[in-house]
Amino acid sequence: MDANEYVVRTKGLVKEYTMGDQTLRALNGVDLDIYRGEYISIMGPSGSGKSTLFNAIGGLDKPTSGSVFINDVDMAQLDAQELAYLRCHTIGYIFQTFNLIPVMTALENVTLPTIFAGLSTDDGIERGIELLKIVGLDQRLHHKPFELSGGQQQRVAIARALANNPSIILADEPTGNLDLKTGQEIIALLKRLNVEQGVTIISATHDLKMLDISDRIVWIRDGRIDKLEERKNIELKMGEMEGEPVH
Amino acid sequence: MSVDKPNAHVSHREVRQQIKLPFSKAVEISLKSIKIRFARSIITAAGIMLGIAFFASVRMSAEFSVIHEKIVNETVAAFQAGKLHHITEDQTRMISSATTDVKAAKQDALAARERLDWLSIMALIVCTVGITNAMLMSVTERYKEIGTMKCLGALDSFIVKLFFIESCLTGFISSVIGFLLGWFIISLVHIFTDGLPAFGAQYWTSSLTLFGLSVLIGTFLTFIATIPPAFRAAQMPPAAALRVEI
Numbered sequence: 001m002d003a004n005e006y007v008v009r010t011k012g013l014v015k016e017y018t019m020g021d022q023t024l025r026a027l028n029g030v031d032l033d034i035y036r037g038e039y040i041s042i043m044g045p046s047g048s049g050k051s052t053l054f055n056a057i058g059g060l061d062k063p064t065s066g067s068v069f070i071n072d073v074d075m076a077q078l079d080a081q082e083l084a085y086l087r088c089h090t091i092g093y094i095f096q097t098f099n100l101i102p103v104m105t106a107l108e109n110v111t112l113p114t115i116f117a118g119l120s121t122d123d124g125i126e127r128g129i130e131l132l133k134i135v136g137l138d139q140r141l142h143h144k145p146f147e148l149s150g151g152q153q154q155r156v157a158i159a160r161a162l163a164n165n166p167s168i169i170l171a172d173e174p175t176g177n178l179d180l181k182t183g184q185e186i187i188a189l190l191k192r193l194n195v196e197q198g199v200t201i202i203s204a205t206h207d208l209k210m211l212d213i214s215d216r217i218v219w220i221r222d223g224r225i226d227k228l229e230e231r232k233n234i235e236l237k238m239g240e241m242e243g244e245p246v247h
Numbered sequence: 248m249s250v251d252k253p254n255a256h257v258s259h260r261e262v263r264q265q266i267k268l269p270f271s272k273a274v275e276i277s278l279k280s281i282k283i284r285f286a287r288s289i290i291t292a293a294g295i296m297l298g299i300a301f302f303a304s305v306r307m308s309a310e311f312s313v314i315h316e317k318i319v320n321e322t323v324a325a326f327q328a329g330k331l332h333h334i335t336e337d338q339t340r341m342i343s344s345a346t347t348d349v350k351a352a353k354q355d356a357l358a359a360r361e362r363l364d365w366l367s368i369m370a371l372i373v374c375t376v377g378i379t380n381a382m383l384m385s386v387t388e389r390y391k392e393i394g395t396m397k398c399l400g401a402l403d404s405f406i407v408k409l410f411f412i413e414s415c416l417t418g419f420i421s422s423v424i425g426f427l428l429g430w431f432i433i434s435l436v437h438i439f440t441d442g443l444p445a446f447g448a449q450y451w452t453s454s455l456t457l458f459g460l461s462v463l464i465g466t467f468l469t470f471i472a473t474i475p476p477a478f479r480a481a482q483m484p485p486a487a488a489l490r491v492e493i
Contacts, residue, residue: 060398061486080403084266087485088400099395099489103283116400118267144283160399 007168007200008034008057012066015052015223026052027063028223034202036167039194039213042204044220050204051172053220057202058091058170059083071167088116092161092199096173098153100145106132106156107141113163131159135189151182158189162199169193171203175210184209268405277413287385292421294381298374299425299465300432303457305370307433309363310453314445316356337444371464378465379472382414386476393480394488406481414473415466422465426458 015027026049034040044050055061056068059075068075070090078086087093100109107128114124132138135155145153154174161169171190175183191213194201203210211217211231219226281288319341325331326342334342393406437445480488 055486058398060489061484081266084397084400084402087398088266093398095395095489099391099398101392101395103280112396113399115272116266116268116405121272164400 005035006033006069007036007071008032008202009069009072010053010057010066011069013053013056013063013068014065015049015056015061016064026223027056027066029066030220030223030225032218032225032228034200035215037194037198037200038215039191039201040203040216040218041210041214042202042218042220043206043211044226045206048220049223050206050220052223054170054172054202054204058093059086060093084116088113089164090166090168092163092166092169094154094157094161094169094171094174096176098145098150098157098177100153100156100160102145105142105144106137106148106159109145109156110160110163113160117164127163128159131162132156134162134193135159149182150178151185154178154182154186155189158186158193162193162197166199168200168202171201171205173205173207174203175205175207180209183207187213266400266402268401268408273405273408273412277409277416280409280413281416288417291381291385292417292424294377295374295418295421295465295469296425296428298370298377299422299461300429302367302370302374302464303426303429303461304433305363305367305429306457306460307430307454309360309367310450310457311433311437311441311445312356312360312363314447314449314453315441317449318444337442374464375468375472378418378468382469382472383476386410386473386480390480390483390488390491394483394485394491397485397488403481407477410473410477410480411470414469414477418466418469419462421469422462425465426461429461430454430457 010030010032013027013030013032014025017024017026028049030049030053032053042050042053052061056063057070059068059070059078062076070086073086075083075086100106101112104112107125110128110131111121111124114127115121119127129138129141132141132155135158137152137155137159140148140152140156145156148156158169158174169190174190175186178186187207187209190201190203193199203214214231216231217229219228322331322338322341326334326338331338396406397403434446
């Protein structure tokens, strides 16, 4: 078996939140294998555990039990330095609320991860400009986040996620705060990056537009994988889905 | 599986070499943070500034009372030794008040100085509370930013480093301004009440000492007040830091 076939694997992932004397099980044994270079969407209603799964895969939160393997490395075995290295080099994050650093310009936001990675200032700036060009924002290099529209901010966030050539991009509801048209543009951009740069895209969403371009769709319900579908198998069903009101 | 082990070792060594935040970059980012959030920084700084201004003004009053007493003693001694040839109006007043009721005058001065000492301790407490509050707020409102930085690969130590540099800069600048404010006002008041005789060499040396002390205390307290919130924020898992809504 080729060990490089899977970029992310989770085994029996469980995450519990304690609120007072109540224990809430957000993830209840999730086993998921994600292939290198695929575009996978994690779908599910809010409260289904999508974001919790996203956080666990991205190493942003520790699971209660079970394990996450990134490139066959068990994330639980990593110390703080190695975890930071992983977040810096292997994973790029995109959030629903963009999460740009408000005090920095678009270019500085994109350059920040390259500073952590040890790139020189000049190389970092060169890389930043190149990336902002890819996402179509080379005319907005020195704008602050609040001077950009939501769609533009998300583009900066995508450029920033790509800064250190990650093998995985984790997107948590990337279109959640955007209007329909801008959302479509962002989805198209993610797909283009997936095809052109071969980066694996894992996206938590409840945006049905995402289905169209995903290679596989994972349906989460009550902290478990409800079903796992390949796009070619559900294309027939798309017609009836479009009949449903979108949001 | 055995192939994986040497790989893990290599990546381990790379980690030590590659994740970094050069000091100059950290200073640059901190300066930017202060400059762009200028209005917010001013409020933070005002908390520190006013605390230090209060402290400096109380200490400066105490210095003045010491200087004044010394001048009175010297004048009286000179008068008694018959060395004073031209006695000014100020000196006449000093000598008469000092010689008519020596005991009462000395007791008054002593009580006044004790009061001032207590007041400067109070000033320091006010100062500490003001600074802690200011720094706590400035860290808390940036949890989301901290979470984001950690997602981009920042180590806990980077976050702490950024906040320490920022707090030291804010602390230093506001202490300097705070001292100048307190010192200037008290000196002005003193000119109008007691006139110019106190503004000699001793005035300038005690001013300079007090300047150093104020800046040291202000910067140190700001630094100390940043430690608990900065560490707490830095050690949070990124997901938790990102969830915080202010």
